[in-house]
Amino acid sequence: MAIFKKKNKKPLSEYSTGELILFRFKKNKLAMLGVAMFAFVTIMILIAPLIRPYSMVIKQDIVHRLNPPSKEHVFGTDELGRDLLARILYGGRISLFCSLAIIGIAFVTGAIIGGTAGFFGGKVDTILMRIVDMLMSVPSALLAMAIITALGNGVWKLVMALSIGQIARFARMVRSSVLTLRNREYIEAAKCFGSSSWRIIMKHILPNGIGPIIVSATLTLGSVILSISSMGYLGLGVASPTPEWGTIISENKVNIQYFPYLGIIPGICIMLTVMSVNFIGDGLRDAFDPKSKK
């Protein structure tokens, strides 16, 4: 908040580019709300042991099954009488970590593949994009299943499997934005005073093309959380009784009709996370763009 306070002392024209980006980001109310929401979710997940011991996640209590939220069980219990709050807190660790890791890996790999293909064009482009097309032509769930079957079960292997399915999208998106930017005159101008390809990509193409890709990455987060759960439902990756938001919804789906809190509460958690990341993404995009008025 330091810059907020200094605002009146220092004229905007003396800010460095980095400070300006931060300033614009902080002025964006929605983005700050996103940061607050995301921080809340993260902190709750991190301090989970202070709220509920891990043992409660798997402790079954058939007598108190399907209890609605009460003083003892703030979020209620599921059909095996497990405390929903504990399951959501600890499940969040896996959901949040895995989905962020999946998006991160897919984003970086996709950007490298798509960026290389788009920037250098020609044969490189053809070869890389045909590989991406091959990845895209296989249903991502099937692809992930095949990979997990080959590699064996485990959280890391799940992350690898699901991120490979997402790479194709990002590669395509990055490639198309690089293709439109590549022929801009300012790229040619940069070549004119001898900028290396690396410098052109990092200084000119990346900052100009990243906006819509960030937004799309944040939007993908929700569907990734759900696909982790569908893998779990198939017994791949994270399997019951280890909790995880998507799994919590799917294991309770028979009872959701009569005990809606079982679906609503984990649903809200997913929604909050996706929304907060989305707000942050929007804020970042606007902050990087000097043309935005906010």
Place this chain on the structure above:
Amino acid sequence: MTEDKTKPIIEAVNLCKYFKTHKGMLHAVEDVSFKLQPGKTLGVVGESGCGKSTLGRTILRLQPATSGEVLYEGENILKFNRKEMHNVQQNMQMIFQDPYSSLDPRMSIRALIMEPIEVLGARKKMSASEEKDRVTEIMEMCGLPKYYNNLYPHELDGGMRQRVGLARAMILDPKFIVCDEPVSALDVSIQAQILNLLLDLQEQHELSYMFITHDLAVVKYISDMIMVMYMGQVVEMAESSELFAHPLHPYTRALLNSIPTIDLSRRNRERITIKGEVSSPINPAPGCRFAPRCPYATEACKQNQCLKEVGPGHFAACTEGSL
């Protein structure tokens, strides 16, 4: 030193640039040769698609040439390796037509002007404060107020952006600048400001320009020599005043006749409107490429034609129908 003066700074020898398209080879620049003396301006005129921009880019090695040579102070730069090229690149810069797309929208004006020193001038070993001074100096030289430092391109109008483009090209103290339609996107009153700035800089720094444009009035104002291109070939080349006084090639004459001017006495002139339009030179047949539109075309035009010296320093590929 006196000998150096007469040595051309840039020379093109039989320069060709072809592009592969799915329809065949596009002969964008065909067999172009010229010499440019230090402190002089070579105007390159022609309609869109005549290869004038490609010529400029090929000379700067932004695109690889198909064949021919580009000599910078007598050395063929097309054979240079990366390191040697970096050394020459400081002396050869370019300014672009579109002041809106030639500046990275995400960079502040200072960062934009400073970029060439960051990239190329590193070996000049400037300190941060020297770099800052240099930017201030160059901004003043190009008529940019100091407070523009931290503005972004979208906050400036076309004329000011073009000054930024010029400042960026000038910061390395080049000797040769390719100006690709630098004033075509500007209003007349701003255009005149930029043209005068270009001339001032040329006088102060003994710059050589290759000035690419479709605007004949502008090219006449700024150039010492003029080269007229049609579909990749040079059809006529002469001293500026000579070309306008005695245009010889049928295309040049039609071009000069088509320019609208504010001289009302030309309103009732006999108009030489040439029919048809430029097609692209894909796998062109030998012979004159203007022949399909030329009122004087005969069977003989299907023979290969080359530039002939028709007067002192005046070259034309054809003089059919001239007086």
Place this chain on the structure above:
Amino acid sequence: MANEDRTVLEIKDLYVQYNTDDAVVHAVNGLNLTLKEGEKLGLVGETGAGKTTLALSILKLLPDKVGEIRSGSIIYKGDDLVNKPESFMLGLRGRRISMIFQDPMTSLNPTKNVGDQVLEVINLHFPDLTAAEKTAKVDEMFRLVGIPASRKGEFPHQFSGGMKQRIVIAMALIAEPELLLADEPTTALDVTIQAQILELMRKLKDEFNSAVVLITHDLGVVAEFCDTVSVIYSGRVVEHGTVEQIFEGEDNHPYTKGLIHCIPSLSDTSKRLKPIPGRMPDPRNLPEGCCFADRCPFCKEMCTTTMPEPHEKDGHMILCHLYDPKEAGND
């Protein structure tokens, strides 16, 4: 031709503004204009002078909610268009007033063949004709603009820029409008093609006797094509006269003079151009008094405080304190 001097269009004291999120952009500020039947009027001015806004105002095509005609009147053949409903404008656009836009590449539909695009205009305005009559009309129009009718089935991308502009002209003129607004029709074209298009417009104008408003920044094109010229600066007509009065006359508005000095001449060489210093005032924040004052070499104190009154002599109007009868007496 007894009605030769009948007025087609009269614009009186027109104010148009754009209401954007953070400011009000004053695009047209008290503009007056008259156009007679069959007249070729050139509207000259730099980017941002309000030329295109004026054309869009006449057709009432200003962007919804943003563009607003504040006051004034646009009288077209006795009807004040400012107060007319959209239904009235629909009958006018393309039928009695046509517009040619600057960029022929974007004003044609890329997925429809050009014959059908021209036919669509006929279907819209002459629904009663038989199919054969419609086709005959389309073929005739293609012949007039110099495109073989056999190319009717082709799509816009198969034509070059100049040919596309011919098709746009065909669409604009097929309903034989009484008024043609041409917004920079040749700016995107090469000189030799520009010459062809201007020649075509000249020929067609004689054919249909439409009044033409040619909007351009190129004084040369105006001098070649037009009978009368209006010079626009900051949303006002600062000078109006015949081409002779503007380009060959002694008395000119300082801005017009400045513009003429900015154009490199083909005949005399080696003289430096005299650019007009500075730039047009910000339309969000117009100065008091004359808008050209801070760029004007003849600026006097009163220029910065009071708006000059139009001064007219033999149909030559100049909006400048220099030509005030009272002031002139003092000099």
